[in-house]
Amino acid sequence: MKIGVDIGFIVQDKRGMGSYVRNxxxxxxxxxxxxxxxxxxxxxxxxxxxxxxxxxxxxxxxYRLLPLRACRNADLDVCLFPWNRVDAVPKHCRIxxxxxxxxxxxxxxxxxxxxxDQRSDEGRFKHAAKTAHLVFAVSKFAQxxxxxxxxxxxxxxxxxxxxxxxxxxxxxxxNDERLQIRQILGFxxxxxxFVGANDERKNVxxxxxxxxxxxxxxxxxxxxxxxxxSPREADMYSNITHEDGVxxxxxxxxxxxxxxxxxxxxxxALVVPSLYEAFCFPVPxxxxxxxxxxxxxxxxxxxxxxxxxxxxxxxxxEDMALKIDTYTRNADLRADMIKRGLQQVEKYTWxxxxxxxxxxxxxxxxx
Numbered sequence: 001m002k003i004g005v006d007i008g009f010i011v012q013d014k015r016g017m018g019s020y021v022r023n024x025x026x027x028x029x030x031x032x033x034x035x036x037x038x039x040x041x042x043x044x045x046x047x048x049x050x051x052x053x054x055x056x057x058x059x060x061x062x063y064r065l066l067p068l069r070a071c072r073n074a075d076l077d078v079c080l081f082p083w084n085r086v087d088a089v090p091k092h093c094r095i096x097x098x099x100x101x102x103x104x105x106x107x108x109x110x111x112x113x114x115x116x117d118q119r120s121d122e123g124r125f126k127h128a129a130k131t132a133h134l135v136f137a138v139s140k141f142a143q144x145x146x147x148x149x150x151x152x153x154x155x156x157x158x159x160x161x162x163x164x165x166x167x168x169x170x171x172x173x174x175n176d177e178r179l180q181i182r183q184i185l186g187f188x189x190x191x192x193x194f195v196g197a198n199d200e201r202k203n204v205x206x207x208x209x210x211x212x213x214x215x216x217x218x219x220x221x222x223x224x225x226x227x228x229x230s231p232r233e234a235d236m237y238s239n240i241t242h243e244d245g246v247x248x249x250x251x252x253x254x255x256x257x258x259x260x261x262x263x264x265x266x267x268x269a270l271v272v273p274s275l276y277e278a279f280c281f282p283v284p285x286x287x288x289x290x291x292x293x294x295x296x297x298x299x300x301x302x303x304x305x306x307x308x309x310x311x312x313x314x315x316x317x318e319d320m321a322l323k324i325d326t327y328t329r330n331a332d333l334r335a336d337m338i339k340r341g342l343q344q345v346e347k348y349t350w351x352x353x354x355x356x357x358x359x360x361x362x363x364x365x366x367x
Contacts, residue, residue, distance in 0.1 A: 001035045001365060003028070004071055004079035004090070008042030011049045013083075016281050017100060020138075020162055021082050023350040024357065025054075029061035031351075032358055037063040040071050040088075077365045080357075085124040086131045094364050097132035099125060101278035102145040107201050126150060134364045136357065138162050141300035142278040158360045161304075162279050163350035168288040171261040181262050185251055191223040192324065193267035193291075195260070198229045201276035203296070203314050208240045208250070210273070210320035215246050218325060222268060223249050230254035264289035269327055269334075272296060273314050280304055284348045287341030292334055294327055304348075308340035 005028075010021050028037060041050050051065065068088045071079055076093040084099050104121035129135060129150035135157050137143040143159050146152045173181075182188060192211070196202045204226070211224045226234075234241060234252040241250045256263055264270065270286035272295035283305050286293050295301050296314035305311075310333070312323040327333060 001362060002038070002075060002077045002093075003035050003361065004038045004040060004074055004076040004093070006042075006068060006071070006079070006081045006083060006087075007039045007050065008068060009083060011053050016162070016279065017083060019165075019281070020098070020353075022053075022057075023163065023165070024082070024354050026057045027350060027354040028358075029054075029058040029063060031354070033062070035358075037061075038071075038074055038076060039063050039065050040068040041065060042068050042087075078361050080361065081128065081132070082136075084128060086128045087124075089131055094134070095132045096134040096136065096361060096364060097128045098136040098138070099128055099142075099146055099150070100138055101142055101276075102149040103201070103276065103278075105149040106145070106276055107199075132156075134158060134360060136160050136360070138279045139300040139303055141303055145278070158356075160353050160356045160360070161348055162281070163348050163353045164281060164284045164288055164345070165350075168261050168264065168285045169345075171265065171289065173262045173265050177259070177262045178266065181256075181259055181266060184253065184256060184259065185225065187223060187251070189221060189223065190268045191225045191251070191266075193263065193270050193286075194224065194226045194229075194272070195264075195270065195282040195285075196228050196272075196274070198233045201274060203273040203275050204229060205237060205240070206314065206317050206320065207271060207273040208237050209317045210324065211249065212240055212243060212246045213317060214321040214324050215249055217321070220325075220328060222328065223251055224271075225251045225253065225263075225267070227253045227256055227260070227263065260285075261289060264291045267291050269294050269324075271320075271324065272301065273312075273320060274299065274301065275314050277301060277304075283309070284345045287345040290338050290342065292327065292337035292341060294323055306340075306344045308337060308344040310337065 041047050071088050071090050078094045079090045080096045082098040086097050129152050135152055137146055137157050137159050140159055143157050198204055229252050231252045264286050269292045274296050275298055277299045283293055293305055293309040295309045297311040298314050310323050310327055313319045
């Protein structure tokens with residue numbers, strides 16, 4: 001099968017989409033050598049970085065690298081666009097696209113200038129939904145969202161859950177790394193962990209309020225570490241974080257880079273208060289690290305976490321605080337959640353994601 005893939009953002013995208021494409025390309029080039037690959041880049045200025053990256057993952061792989069505009073007339077059986085968009089439409093092959101969620105429709109951008117970005121995002125999503133013969137969704141929840149907001153027929157959608165790196169499963173924290181992480185954190189002792197960006201759907205404000213309520217009511221000494229929220233962004237929550245009795249409990253970290261697996265393993269629990277997620281990498285990453293997950297019962301989270309998490313209503317600060325308290329006071333519950341989490345996370349491997357993707361692409365071409 002002659003497969004094309006838009007890899008345009010493979011180097012610079014450090015989010016979940018970038019991880020998805022990097023892992024998929026690595027496995028395609030190494031494990032599915034019976035197919036031929038044409039990889040399309042978007043920006044000549046970034047071409048050398050893409051070549052360097054591809055050589056680093058599979059120097060002996062057989063592929064062509066062409067500008068994206070060349071896919072319009074390329075000799076392909078199928079072309080996959082994994083970035084929520086189809087920016088150059090092939091004329092002579094089947095088209096598949098991954099649309100990761102419907103966030104632009106659910107959480108519109110605020111402000112007059114951002115209105116135009118909002119309309120542009122919506123247009124790209126709709127165009128991809130209309131153009132693709134097959135759409136990959138990253139969860140059953142995401143599938144329902146694509147049907148609801150983009151009116152994609154169910155028989156054109158294939159659910160392929162994403163995977164996580166084996167590094168989270170294998171990682172052990174050395175004494176040196178533990179010391180480095182403690183230096184980054186700036187304190188000793190137990191902590192609850194949040195991993196994510198500071199945007200509306202992550203529900204950070206209610207998490208801060210719930211932690212503040214819990215700490216005031218119980219006197220527990222756990223701190224709350226927010227990885228992905230910078231100290232500058234934290235200023236918008238100063239009315240919460242500067243309250244007497246809790247002001248020393250918040251730690252804001254913009255990023256920790258390759259220390260994230262160690263941070264997961266050192267945390268007492270991961271807390272995920274999200275209102276909207278299509279897959280949510282931190283949940284399986286924490287579970288693979290042996291760290292229990294306390295999370296929202298909204299969006300995809302019950303689907304991804306299964307029976308391995310302790311759930312709360314993300315709109316209720318009181319319920320969030322209650323579930324944090326329930327967890328921190330029950331050692332047996334913690335042990336059970338760790339065991340269930342390690343079992344649940346076995347569902348999420350990149351090998352499974354890519355195998356299901358190749359199978360679906362094959363069926364698309366055959367049919």
